[in-house]
Amino acid sequence: MAAMEDHIQMILFTEQQISQRVSELASQITLNFSPTNNGGALLSPSSSSAPVVVGVATGAFLFLADLVRKIKLPISVDFVRVESYGSGTVSSGKPKISCDLKIDVTGKHVILVEDIVDTGNTLSCLIGHLKSKGASSISVCTLLDKPSRRKVNFELVGEGKFYRGFECADYFVVGYGLDFAELYRNLPYVGVLKPEMYS
Numbered sequence: 001m002a003a004m005e006d007h008i009q010m011i012l013f014t015e016q017q018i019s020q021r022v023s024e025l026a027s028q029i030t031l032n033f034s035p036t037n038n039g040g041a042l043l044s045p046s047s048s049s050a051p052v053v054v055g056v057a058t059g060a061f062l063f064l065a066d067l068v069r070k071i072k073l074p075i076s077v078d079f080v081r082v083e084s085y086g087s088g089t090v091s092s093g094k095p096k097i098s099c100d101l102k103i104d105v106t107g108k109h110v111i112l113v114e115d116i117v118d119t120g121n122t123l124s125c126l127i128g129h130l131k132s133k134g135a136s137s138i139s140v141c142t143l144l145d146k147p148s149r150r151k152v153n154f155e156l157v158g159e160g161k162f163y164r165g166f167e168c169a170d171y172f173v174v175g176y177g178l179d180f181a182e183l184y185r186n187l188p189y190v191g192v193l194k195p196e197m198y199s
């Protein structure tokens, strides 16, 4: 079997570029949720108002792990799992939450962490869900954003902000959490899969 790297046509974002950008995003989040930042004013010193950072499994697992280690505030970490593909290969456009949060987010500031925003269906579904649970603000932090593919415009909640690592052209990207048929998530960079690997 060929090395995994041989399946990649080109690298879009290197390990070093990702690491640098993750540091910048974590700094922005730290600043915005810092109790000393009156502009943000989102966090009081009590642990009950510490933000809940929610990774969307599976894709966000590496980004979440790297991001939270660079956020210099007390935070909680949780996961949700959303499925939009069922048994088919085309998105149904109606994602279902197959594994819900463990933490009660009522009255909490939530930061949803995604590897990529594509059509927006996953986030739209999750934001609606978290809003109905009474989150006091909902922010989104995504490593990659493909605005050219958007079908649904999601609205942030309360003072929530949109944090984006990189805008991504419409390539089929894998690595750093992103998969093709559950493979390639463990690549340390984001790359474009050779067409012969999926055709």
Ligand code: PRP
Residues within 6 Å of the ligand: 056, 057, 058, 059, 060, 082, 083, 084, 085, 091, 114, 115, 116, 117, 118, 119, 120, 121, 122, 123, 179
């Ligand atoms: C991918 C990706 C996002 C979502 C984005 O997840 O990780 O969660 O699709 O697409 P959308 O904006 O069109 O909803 P996927 O459903 O492939 O599950 P995975 O994270 O387990 O790979």
Ligand code: MN
Residues within 6 Å of the ligand: 056, 057, 058, 059, 060
């Ligand atoms: Mn996902």
Ligand code: MG
Residues within 6 Å of the ligand: 059, 179
């Ligand atoms: Mg996937």
